[in-house]
Amino acid sequence: MSAEPRATYRHGDLRAALLAAGMDLARDGGPDAVVLREATRRAGVSPNAAYRHFADRAALLAAVSDTAQGLVADRMEDELSAAPDPPDAGTRARRRLRAVGTGYLGFAQEQPGLFRAAFFVPGDLSQAFSPAKAGRAGRSPYQILSDVLDELVAAGALAPERRPGGEFLAWSAVHGLATLVLDGPLRGLTDELIAGARERLLDMVDRGL
Amino acid sequence: MSAEPRATYRHGDLRAALLAAGMDLARDGGPDAVVLREATRRAGVSPNAAYRHFADRAALLAAVSDTAQGLVADRMEDELSAAPDPPDAGTRARRRLRAVGTGYLGFAQEQPGLFRAAFFVPGDLSQAFSPAKAGRAGRSPYQILSDVLDELVAAGALAPERRPGGEFLAWSAVHGLATLVLDGPLRGLTDELIAGARERLLDMVDRGL
DNA sequence: TTTCGATGTGAACGCCGTCCACAATGCCAC
DNA sequence: GTGGCATTGTGGACGGCGTTCACATCGAAA
Numbered sequence: 001m002s003a004e005p006r007a008t009y010r011h012g013d014l015r016a017a018l019l020a021a022g023m024d025l026a027r028d029g030g031p032d033a034v035v036l037r038e039a040t041r042r043a044g045v046s047p048n049a050a051y052r053h054f055a056d057r058a059a060l061l062a063a064v065s066d067t068a069q070g071l072v073a074d075r076m077e078d079e080l081s082a083a084p085d086p087p088d089a090g091t092r093a094r095r096r097l098r099a100v101g102t103g104y105l106g107f108a109q110e111q112p113g114l115f116r117a118a119f120f121v122p123g124d125l126s127q128a129f130s131p132a133k134a135g136r137a138g139r140s141p142y143q144i145l146s147d148v149l150d151e152l153v154a155a156g157a158l159a160p161e162r163r164p165g166g167e168f169l170a171w172s173a174v175h176g177l178a179t180l181v182l183d184g185p186l187r188g189l190t191d192e193l194i195a196g197a198r199e200r201l202l203d204m205v206d207r208g209l
Numbered sequence: 210m211s212a213e214p215r216a217t218y219r220h221g222d223l224r225a226a227l228l229a230a231g232m233d234l235a236r237d238g239g240p241d242a243v244v245l246r247e248a249t250r251r252a253g254v255s256p257n258a259a260y261r262h263f264a265d266r267a268a269l270l271a272a273v274s275d276t277a278q279g280l281v282a283d284r285m286e287d288e289l290s291a292a293p294d295p296p297d298a299g300t301r302a303r304r305r306l307r308a309v310g311t312g313y314l315g316f317a318q319e320q321p322g323l324f325r326a327a328f329f330v331p332g333d334l335s336q337a338f339s340p341a342k343a344g345r346a347g348r349s350p351y352q353i354l355s356d357v358l359d360e361l362v363a364a365g366a367l368a369p370e371r372r373p374g375g376e377f378l379a380w381s382a383v384h385g386l387a388t389l390v391l392d393g394p395l396r397g398l399t400d401e402l403i404a405g406a407r408e409r410l411l412d413m414v415d416r417g418l
Numbered sequence: 419t420t421t422c423g424a425t426g427t428g429a430a431c432g433c434c435g436t437c438c439a440c441a442a443t444g445c446c447a448c
Numbered sequence: 449g450t451g452g453c454a455t456t457g458t459g460g461a462c463g464g465c466g467t468t469c470a471c472a473t474c475g476a477a478a
Contacts, residue, residue, distance in 0.1 A: 009442055010456065030331075037434065048436085049457050057435065120329070122239075125393035142394075168389055168406055169413050175388060176381030184334035185351075186377065197377055204378050208417030218473055219425065246465065256466085258426050266466065 006044060015053040017043040022064040026117035034061050034117065061121060066132040068118035072107045073135030076144050079103030090157035097148050098202050101174045104141065105198050108178040109191075116182065119175065145170060158209060166209060173205050215253060224262040226252040231273040235326035243270050243326065270330060275341040277327035281316045282344030285353050288312030299366035306357050307411050310383045313350065314407050317387040318400075325391065328384065354379060367418060375418060382414050 011017065021042040025033045036057045040047045054060040076099075083099040086092050108115040119125065133140035139147065149166045152158040158166070180186045181194055189197075220226065230251040234242045245266045249256045263269040285308075292308040295301050317324040328334065337351035348356065358375045361367040367375070389395045390403055398406075 009458095010444080014456080035434075036436090046458050047434095048438095048459085051436080052456055122392045123396075125389070126396055128394050165406060165409060168386065168395065169382075169410055172385030172389060172410060173378075173382045173413075174385070176383070176385030177377065179384060179388075180334070180377055180381060183331045185337050187332075187335055197374060200374060201378055201381060204382070204413070204417030206417070208413030208415070218427095219475080223425080244465075245467090255427050257428085257468085260467080261425055 011043070011045060011049070014043060014045060014049060017045075018050055018053060018060060019063055019067060022060055023067060023114070026064050026068065027111065027113045030113045030116035031061060031065070031121050033113070034064055036060060061117075062124055063132075064117050065119075065121045065124045066130070068114045069133035069141055070135045071111070071114060072104065072118055073133070073137070073139055073141045073144060075107040075110075076100050076103035076141060077135060077137050077139070079106065080144070080148075089155035093148070093152045093155040093157050094206055097152060097170070098206070100145055100148050101170070101202050101205065102198065104174050105178055105181070108182060109194065112182055115178065119178075142167060142171070152209075162209065169209055170205050173201055177201050220252070220254060220258070223252060223254060223258060226254075227259055227262060227269060228272055228276060231269055232276060232323070235273050235277065236320065236322045239322045239325035240270060240274070240330050242322070243273055245269060270326070271333055272341075273326050274328075274330045274333045275339070277323045278342035278350055279344045280320070280323060281313065281327055282342070282346070282348055282350045282353060284316040284319075285309050285312035285350060286344060286346050286348070288315065289353070289357075298364035302357070302360040302364040302366050303415060306361060306379070307415070309354055309357050310379070310411050310414065311407065313383050314387055314390070317391060318403065321391050324387065328387075351376060351380070361418075371418065378418055379414050382410055386410050 018039045021039040022034045024042070025035065025038060034057075036050055036054075037047045039060065040050050043049075050060065054063065079099040079102050080096060083095055086095060128142035129140055131138070131140070134143070145167050149158065149163060149170070152166075153160050153163050177186075177197065181189075181197075186194060186197060227248045230248040231243045233251070234244065234247060243266075245259055245263075246256045248269065249259050252258075259269065263272065288308040288311050289305060292304055295304060338349055338355075340347070340349070342349035343352070354376050358367065358372060358379070361375075362369055362372050386395075386406065390398075390406075395403060395406060
C-alpha cells in the first residue's frame with residue numbers, strides 16, 4: 001500500500017492511514033520509532049501532508065498512544081471475561097482485580113512496543129479517563145481498574161474509606177513491574193518466572209490495598 | 210567555560226566534561242535532552258571529539274543514567290541516616306524500608322529530569338547492581354533496597370521464604386508511583402497530596418510484602 | 419629524536435521535524 | 449453551470465541531529 005502512486009489527488013482518509021502507520025512503527029520499536037516522515041512515506045504522501053491532520057509529531061504520537069491504550073483496555077476486558085466466577089461476591093471481585101492486572105501485564109509482554117507507546121509517553125497519562133483511550137467496550141484502562149475497585153467495595157471486600165486513590169496504588173504496582181519486565185532485571189526471564197513475580201505482586205496488592 | 214578557546218590542544222578531561230554537560234542537560238529536560246552535539250559545545254570541543262570517549266550517544270546517555278542513579282542512591286542514604294531509630298528491631302527495619310522508598314520518591318519530585326535520566330532509559334536497569342550506579346556510600350539504589358530487605362528478615366519482620374524477589378515488589382510499587390507523579394494523573398498535585406499517596410503506597414508495601 | 423598511539427578537527431552524509439509558498443481538489447452559493 | 453473558497457496535498461528549503469572518514473596535533477615511549 002505504499003509503492004504505487006494514488007489514483008486521486010486526495011488520499012481518502014489520510015489521518016487514519018497515518019495513525020495506522022504510526023501503530024505499525026510503534027509495534028516494533030516503541031514510541032521513539034514513531035517517525036513522522038516514515039509514517040507519511042508508508043501512507044504514500046509527502047511529509048507535510050501530515051500537518052493537515054496532526055499539529056506535529058507529538059500529536060501523532062499522542063494519537064498512537066491513545067489507540068494503544070485502547071488495545072490494552074481490550075486485553076484487560078478479555079481477561080475479565082475469561083475470569084472464573086466464584087459464588088462469593090468478595091472473592092469474585094478480588095479475582096476480577098487480579099484479572100485486570102494480569103491483562104495489563106500480559107499486554108506488556110506480548111506487545112512491548114505498543115505497551116511502551118501506550119504508557120511511556122510523557123504526559124499522555126494526565127487525562128487517563130479520556131474516551132480516546134477507550135477500547136471496544138468504551139472504557140479506558142483506568143476506567144476498567146476504577147470500576148473493578150468499585151466492585152470490590154460493593155462486594156464488601158474493600159473498606160469504603162480505603163477506596164479513594166486505590167487506582168494509584170494498584171496501577172503503581174502493576175506498572176512498575178511491567179517496567180522491570182521490559183527494561184529491568186526481569187527482562188528476558190522465562191514466562192514462568194515472570195508469572196511467578198506477577199502473582200506475588202498481585203498478592204501484595206490484594207493484601208495491602 | 211564554553212566561550213573562550215582552550216589554551217592547549219588537549220582538553221584535559223573531556224570525558225568528565227561531557228558527562229557533566231550531559232548531567233546538566235538531563236537535569237532540565239530529562240534523557241531526551243542529552244544531546245551529543247550540545248554536550249560537546251558546552252565542553253568547547255568539536256562534535257566528533259565525543260567519539261573518543263563514548264561509543265555513541267547511547268553510551269553517553271548510559272553514563273549519565275548511571276551517574277544519576279548514584280545521586281538517587283545518595284538521596285536514599287540521606288533518608289536512611291535521618292530515619293529515627295526505634296528500639297524494636299522489627300519496627301526499625303520497617304522504618305528503614307519506608308525511608309528508602311521516601312528517598313526514591315523524594316528524588317523523583319525534586320529532580321524530575323535527573324530521575325527520568327536515571328530510570329526512564331530503556332535497558333539501563335538490566336544490571337541494576339553495577340557499581341557504576343553506586344552513590345558515595347558505594348551502594349546502588351537496588352543494593353540499598355536489597356540490604357534493607359535483608360535487615361527486615363534479620364529483624365524477624367519478614368519471613369525468610371518471602372524474601373526472594375522482594376526487591377521487585379517494593380521497587381515496582383515505588384517506581385510506578387513515581388511515574389504517576391511525573392507523567393500521570395498525580396502530576397502537579399500539592400506536596401501534601403503526593404505525600405499522602407506515598408504513605409498509603411508504603412503502607413501497602415509494608416502490609417503486602 | 420623519532421615514532422606512534424591517543425586525542426581533537428573539518429567536512430560531509432543522510433535523516434529528522436518543521437515552515438513557507440503554491441497547486442489541486444471538492445463543494446457550495448449564485 | 450460556474451465562480452469562489454476552504455481543504456488537502458506538493459515542492460523546496462532550513463537548521464539540527466548522530467555518525468563517519470580523512471587528517472592534524474600532541475605526549476610519551478623507544
